[in-house]
Amino acid sequence: xxxxxxxxxxxxxxxxxxxxxxxxxxxxxxxxxxxxxxxxxxxxxxxxxxxxxxxxxxxxxxxxxxxxxxxxxxxxxxxxxxxxxxxxxxxxxxxxxxxxxxxxxxxxxxxxxxxxxxxxxxxxxxxxxxxxxxxxxxxxxxxxxxxxxxxxxxxxxxxxxxxxxxxxxxxxxxxxxxxxx
Numbered sequence: 001x002x003x004x005x006x007x008x009x010x011x012x013x014x015x016x017x018x019x020x021x022x023x024x025x026x027x028x029x030x031x032x033x034x035x036x037x038x039x040x041x042x043x044x045x046x047x048x049x050x051x052x053x054x055x056x057x058x059x060x061x062x063x064x065x066x067x068x069x070x071x072x073x074x075x076x077x078x079x080x081x082x083x084x085x086x087x088x089x090x091x092x093x094x095x096x097x098x099x100x101x102x103x104x105x106x107x108x109x110x111x112x113x114x115x116x117x118x119x120x121x122x123x124x125x126x127x128x129x130x131x132x133x134x135x136x137x138x139x140x141x142x143x144x145x146x147x148x149x150x151x152x153x154x155x156x157x158x159x160x161x162x163x164x165x166x167x168x169x170x171x172x173x174x175x176x177x178x179x180x181x
Contacts, residue, residue, distance in 0.1 A: 016084055021062040022077050023050065028062075028070050035063065036073045043069060096127040098177075103133045103153060105146045112149070116156050123161050123180050133167075133174040140172055150174055 021027075032049050034042045044052075049072055053060040059077040062070060073080070099122040101115050119129045133150040135143070150167050154176060161178040168175055 016088075017081055020077075020081075021065070022059045023053070026060065026062050026065075026070075026072070028065070031069045032072045033067075033069050034072055034074060036075060039074065049074070096125070098130050099127045100130045100132060103131065103149050105133065105135055105139045105149055107149050112153060112156070115153065119153075119157055119178065120160050123178070126180070128164065128177055128179045129161070131176045131178060135172050135174070143169070143174075147174055150176060154178070 026046070028046045030046065031043050032046050034044060034049060034052075050060055053074045056074060058074050059080075061073045061075060061077055061080055063073050064071040099119075101119055101122075103112075103115065107115075119131070122129050131150060131153060133147065135146050139146045147167065154163055154167070157178055160181065162181050164177040164179045166176065
């Protein structure tokens with residue numbers, strides 16, 4: 001019986017601990033560059049770097065093994081991994097996706113309120129919202145009148161969001177970005 005290709009296991013990211021080599025796992029034979037507290041790019045032999053790390057009761061961690069000379073850091077490995085994970089988590093929180101809400105020129109009031117509630121939900125989740133007003137045909141010849149819907153939307157959104165950029169025309173669309181206050 002053939003395997004079901006849709007039943008594949010999801011790919012998982014390798015553990016952060018496996019990304020770095022420490023102490024005896026380091027294969028370098030020559031000089032290394034030490035960075036970190038008290039070491040501003042000092043170049044020493046690998047044996048001396050290991051000796052310095054063991055005297056301080058810390059680990060020698062390979063930061064970049066492909067450079068010449070390889071870059072090492074003397075630090076507590078568990079604390080180093082904790083800080084790396086914390087930084088990754090902060091970066092993920094900052095990089096929330098940009099959500100998009102589409103409007104039309106002749107949008108009904110109830111539909112506009114529904115779009116506002118969607119925007120409020122997206123903003124509460126921490127995302128920015130891109131508001132796009134699409135125009136067709138005769139609406140394009142009367143752009144100033146047609147933009148009424150996006151200005152009305154932005155005015156109503158003032159209670160929970162602020163405009164990051166003013167509405168800009170891009171072809172047959174007008175785009176504005178709003179973010180949390």
